[in-house]
Amino acid sequence: DEPLELHVEERKRQHALAQEHLKVEPVEASVLRHVQYTLARRHQPLTAPDLYLATALSVRERLIERWTDTQSYYTTKDPKRVCYLSLEYLVGRCLQNTIHNLGVENEYTRGIAALGYELEDLAAEEHDPALGNGGLGRLASCFLDSMATLNYPAWGYGLRYRYGMFEQRIERGQQREVPDYWLQGHTNPWEVQRLDISYPVRFYGHVHAVRQGCNLRYQWEGGEIVKAQAFDSPIPGYRTRNTNTMRLWSSCAWDEFDLNAFNAGQLAAASEARVRAESISAVLYPNDHTDAGKELRLKQQFFFVSATLQDVVRRLKRSRRPLAELPDKVAIQLNDTHPTIAIPELMRIMLDVEGLEWAEAWSISTRTFAYTNHTILPEALERWPVPLLERLLPRHMQIIYEINHRHLQEVEARWPHDTERLSALSIIEESFPKMVRMAVLAIVGSHSVNGVAEIHTGLVRTRLFPQLADMWPERFNNKTNGVTPRRWLLLANPSLAALLTKWLGGQGWVTDIERLRILKAHAANPDLQQEWAASKRVNKLRLADYIQRHCGVEVSADALFDVHVKRIHEYKRQLLNILSIVHRYNVIKAASPEERAHMVPHVKVFAGKAAAGYYLAKRVIHLINSVAAVVNGDPDVGPLLKVVFLANYNVSLAEVIIPASDISQHISTAGMEASGTSNMKFALNGGLILGTMDGANIEIADAIGRHNMFVFGAAAEDTDGLRREMAYQPPPTDERLQQVYSCIEAGAFGPASDFRAILDSLQHGNDFYLLAHDFPSYLEAQAEVDRVFVNKADWIHRSIVSASCMGRFSSDRTISEYAANIWHLEAVPCPE
């Protein structure tokens, strides 16, 4: 045998050779090499999709170079790492993000131009993977970008859904869901299939007790085994060598094919297990879908968590460390309750596989896990039926009972005979059937519980889990969300990015948006104002072009662009917005030519998906499109009002919409939106906010000055009282709102029956979301928007001030706080 060192030396030499090669090979040559040898399309004409793929493969080589270096550096240094467990990621397109983070944009822009294409056009060929529902998934991707940029040794773990969030089409004004087979038609150049990394994951089966000395040990046996196969996506930091890993698990059969069944002539049965196994990572669940496919969803959660923990434990063992050191080497962040089953699974591994005693295992586990809560909406607080858990994960159910038993003993010791407290604090809800409250399990089993904005954390403490906060006040903390300035400013808004680089004397702002504050002092500078307005115009023209191409509606960039984009949900109140638009339409129709001459023309932009089973949300989409059809087709209204609904909202579309907004709406019923993150993106791009005092709007108002925002509506602390009053004595409906109802009922926007459910929810329901209550103050705030908009200098001044005061809302700040206060993590910069 040759000595090992020889191999190492030889590999070093090859590596240096490869690096030299990369350095000298011009971009064109590298891209064409991939066209010829990877895609094997030497004799065909060059098409944009081919060229995109070849470009991506060329960039990928540089990415992989950094990634493998980083990973082996981490292995040598063996620092503490963080594992971010999330069932959702909204990554967005990768090509330009990677090029920018690697700092090779000039080379690639020139190289691609030499081949006769524009880099941006090629970038648009990339399919935008939608492995998430909304803010929660996008936050996870912003976090991964920040962790890499800040050189934290971090892993993002998740599921590689074959079908992500559905593709939304609008047909006859209504949403139609089409499967989003994002992997179809091409290889995904941004992932590496790790055939060397896979784990078995068990379901069902039974628990077997064995006596060991005077102890009983439990073994989980039988059932069904599924294989978790790793797919890695390198996550590059911005202008740093550090390149982290997002590891997504894909499910497949442990035994590909049942040859015995096949030989016995049972053709379908032969591949049955494969089909069942593959269904686990087949589809992403929409988050407002409460009932469907409960068992499959729980299977997804356990599948992803089990593979992840096996991976974590394997890594710890590779570095020859005992499990007792786990909390010193790994922090695990649970993104919402979705991965909470990780707590009993880690306990099972430590107790049943590694033979630790309960007390030690529990101490290791709680010091490792931390949990983030993202909502106080009851529909999103997961509860799993005990019978389902007993069947699917019998050992875990036993462990959950044991955790609960010990936890309740502690409660009893501190508050003797307080049965009310006991039942509030129990992990098990004594209903029929009994349910496991995953959020309570997550809090009991973690050392940190955080909300995502100040007001939200307050509500988590006081309204959602007051008894738990009472028991462990030190566990609860706030980490206000943030967004990455790389994707949401540098990439999405090239004209504003260029302006900032010029006025701030360099690109330092990209990793430190606090620097934008310098601009505040120059907000009245006419040169800055003029350039600022010009940049906004470029973005508005880009969106106007998109609207023209996709909706066939012509809009003027002189109009006020008023944007409302996010998941369609009653609490986010797209309905309130469209009702106010009907009112605006009524006002325009009744106005004299002189009055019309003074009106501000508006373009109302909506986008967002409604969960497939969410009836009312889908009716709201229908209403928006029906109003749009009438308004846009009314020549009498002309350019004063245009309404568009842009189909299939996703990260890429957000990148076009956000930089173009004059106003964006964040108008949730106060107390219901945990944070919101698009509000941050809009403000950072110089859009003004029309919003309620909810979520992060409150902190944004503090940062930029409340007078630079248009605020309306009930305060969070008043909503309960208002609902009670309303139920006792319904107040009279605002006349303008009544007129809006009458128009809809009279069929102005199509058969009233189409919107009956919506009207009923407002008029005969309890108006839980307080639309009627907030309507007058909403109109007032809109009138104020119009008054300010006509004064261009004042408007731009506010726009500059808002953007320049958004420093706090970078996900770099958020991640630094998680690292310092929850994960206790050091940065590990990989040497160049």
Ligand code: H2P
């Ligand atoms: C949720 C909350 C938002 C929050 C986001 C990230 C679940 O996202 O509702 O208020 O900003 O998580 O913490 P969303 O509604 O956008 O799907």
